Amino acid sequence: MDAVADLRLLLQSGTSVIAVDTREEQRCLSIVRAASTGTPVWTWSAATGLGCEGSQPLYGTVDPDQMLSNLTAISGSWTAVLLDPGPVLGDPASLRALKELGQRSQAGQSVLLVGHRLTIPTDLEGVVHRWLLGPPSVPELDAMIQRASARLGQQNVAIDLDDQERIRLARSLLGLTLVEAERQVMQAGLRNGRLDDADIAAALAGKAELLNADGILEIVDEPSLRLAELGGLDHLKQWLGHRVAAGLDRAVDPPRGVLLAGVPGCGKSALAHAIAAEWSIPLVLLDPGRIYSKYIGESEQRFEAALTTVEAMAPAVLWIDEIEKGFTTGGEDGGVSSRVLGTFLRWLQDHAPGVFVVATANDVTRLPAELTRKGRFDELF
Numbered sequence: 001m002d003a004v005a006d007l008r009l010l011l012q013s014g015t016s017v018i019a020v021d022t023r024e025e026q027r028c029l030s031i032v033r034a035a036s037t038g039t040p041v042w043t044w045s046a047a048t049g050l051g052c053e054g055s056q057p058l059y060g061t062v063d064p065d066q067m068l069s070n071l072t073a074i075s076g077s078w079t080a081v082l083l084d085p086g087p088v089l090g091d092p093a094s095l096r097a098l099k100e101l102g103q104r105s106q107a108g109q110s111v112l113l114v115g116h117r118l119t120i121p122t123d124l125e126g127v128v129h130r131w132l133l134g135p136p137s138v139p140e141l142d143a144m145i146q147r148a149s150a151r152l153g154q155q156n157v158a159i160d161l162d163d164q165e166r167i168r169l170a171r172s173l174l175g176l177t178l179v180e181a182e183r184q185v186m187q188a189g190l191r192n193g194r195l196d197d198a199d200i201a202a203a204l205a206g207k208a209e210l211l212n213a214d215g216i217l218e219i220v221d222e223p224s225l226r227l228a229e230l231g232g233l234d235h236l237k238q239w240l241g242h243r244v245a246a247g248l249d250r251a252v253d254p255p256r257g258v259l260l261a262g263v264p265g266c267g268k269s270a271l272a273h274a275i276a277a278e279w280s281i282p283l284v285l286l287d288p289g290r291i292y293s294k295y296i297g298e299s300e301q302r303f304e305a306a307l308t309t310v311e312a313m314a315p316a317v318l319w320i321d322e323i324e325k326g327f328t329t330g331g332e333d334g335g336v337s338s339r340v341l342g343t344f345l346r347w348l349q350d351h352a353p354g355v356f357v358v359a360t361a362n363d364v365t366r367l368p369a370e371l372t373r374k375g376r377f378d379e380l381f
Contacts, residue, residue, distance in 0.1 A: 003133060008035040011079060011110050015129050017102035019113045019120055022133045025083060027178045028114050031133070032081055039108065042071065042080040046087050050080075064094040072101055077108030085113045089121055102127040117301060135312035136178045141170035144182050152189040159189075160196040172203045175313040180210055204282070216290050216306045220273070220283040220319070227274045230267060236260075236381045240275060257348070257357030259323075259377045261364035268360040272319040275358055281315045288326020291340060299336050300343060307347050314354030323359040324366040341368065348376045 010018060022028050033041055033053075044050040050067045051057035061067040064087050071080055088094045101111060102124070113120075113128070120128050136144070145166055149159045161169065173181040184206045189195035191202075207219065227237050236258075243255040260268045276283035291303045310318050320326075327341045348357070357377065361367060364380075372380060 002137065003031050004034045007031055007131065008037065010129065010131060011035060011039075014107050015110060016104070016106070017098065017111050017113065017124070017128045019118055019128045019130045020133055021116065021118045021130070022114065023116045024133065024177050024179070025114060027136070028112075028133055029081060032079060032112060036079045039077045039079050042074075042078055043083060044080065045083040064088040064091055065097065068094060068097040068101065071111075072097075074109075079110050079112070081112045081114055084115045085118075086115070089113075089119070089124075095121060095123055099124060099127055132308075134308060135175055136181065138167065138170045138174065140178065141173050141181055142166060144178055145170055145185055148182055148185040148189070149195060152186065152195055155190070156193070157189040158194045158196075160194065165197045165200070168197070169200050169203060172200050173207060175309045176207055176210060216287060216302060217309060218285045218287070220276075220285050225270055225274045226277055227271075230270060230274055233267065233271070233381075236271070239379060239381075240278070254353035255356055255378055256351075256353075257318075257355075257359065257377045259359045259361065259364075259372065259380045261361045261380065264362055269319075269321065272317065272321075272358040272360065275356065276317040276319075279315065279317065279356075281317060282313060283317045283319055284310055284313065285319045285321060286310070288320060288323055291326055300339050303340055303343055307343075307351070310355055311352060314352065316355055318355050318357045320357065320359040322362060323371075324361050324363055327367065327371060341371070345370060345376065 007018075020028055029041075029043070040052055042050055042052050044061065044067050046062060046064075048062070049057035049059075050061035050070060058067075058070055061070055068088070071078075082088060088098060098111070120130075145161075149161070153159055169185070173184060176184070184203050185195070185199075187206070188199035188202050204219065205221065227240060230237070240258075260271060262268055273283060286306060291299055291306075310316060327337070327344055359377065364372065370376075
């Protein structure tokens with residue numbers, strides 16, 4: 001189900017308060033407008049107040065209490081989007097008013113809390129429905145490329161992309177926000193006055209830099225060996241050969257990943273490169289040692305964001321190097337490592353087809369038992 005259809009279902013089912021944790025504010029607003037199907041959409045921010053599209057903001061509604069009072073007085077169906085709702089969530093009176101608004105479950109009236117790294121107060125538990133806005137899809141990116149191409153054409157940039165090349169360019173931008181992807185396309189066209197298939201490689205390189213901003217994910221862009229060029233490892237090669245031939249996107253029992261254990265220098269990293277090369281798909285390196293942050297709750301958020309990004313890039317090989325350094329249990333970190341491990345275990349079990357995980361370990365005895373049991377990975381070699 002696409003984002004518009006998913007949100008429309010939430011709105012039509014009478015979900016009163018919806019939290020959307022996203023950096024893509026404008027894209028989220030576009031999706032809300034498309035999903036509201038004719039219902040008036042009101043927006044609020046602490047800078048401009050509460051206003052409906054095409055009209056001036058209501059006087060005095062910069063104040064959260066006044067905004068919520070005006071909102072509850074509006075009859076009929078409406079959708080309200082509160083941008084960066086920190087002032088609302090941080091004020092006890094406003095928080096209570098929002099809770100009462102959510103509890104009354106008025107059909108056709110919904111409030112969306114939209115911001116980056118939202119912290120929902122415990123008082124709203126059971127009232128707020130969290131909705132995940134995933135990264136842009138290939139159709140969204142394709143539409144953006146067509147818009148960007150029109151703008152570039154007005155600046156005398158030559159556009160030389162057929163339909164297939166444009167889709168390949170869109171796929172190369174998977175995992176980026178719409179704004180980041182558009183910036184990559186505009187820079188590629190303006191760099192040499194031409195937008196063509198040669199810019200696909202440049203888009204991948206630009207994406208690698210953006211993904212590596214926090215050091216968790218990195219697209220590995222190095223010459224890769226083929227499986228046939230690696231010596232030994234006959235059983236592993238045979239096992240991989242069947243799955244390479246079938247492909248990552250097969251309908252029944254798609255391959256999900258392997259755990260490779262062995263001493264340093266035995267070829268684990270070379271195998272990660274070779275698997276990606278056999279499938280001709282990106283190799284994305286996740287450094288588990290860089291997941292952890294000193295701020296409470298940020299480690300889990302950064303890890304979940306990284307996994308969401310990898311899923312958006314599918315098909316891809318996710319290479320987790322020295323996995324024992326990042327996924328453990330116990331310790332004196334307030335349970336952060338256990339929560340990160342729990343997130344990873346759920347993702348391994350439930351992630352969509354298209355991401356093949358290659359995890360390497362120098363010392364498999366340091367890994368928790370729940371990570372190595374059957375079902376997390378297809379096989380352990």
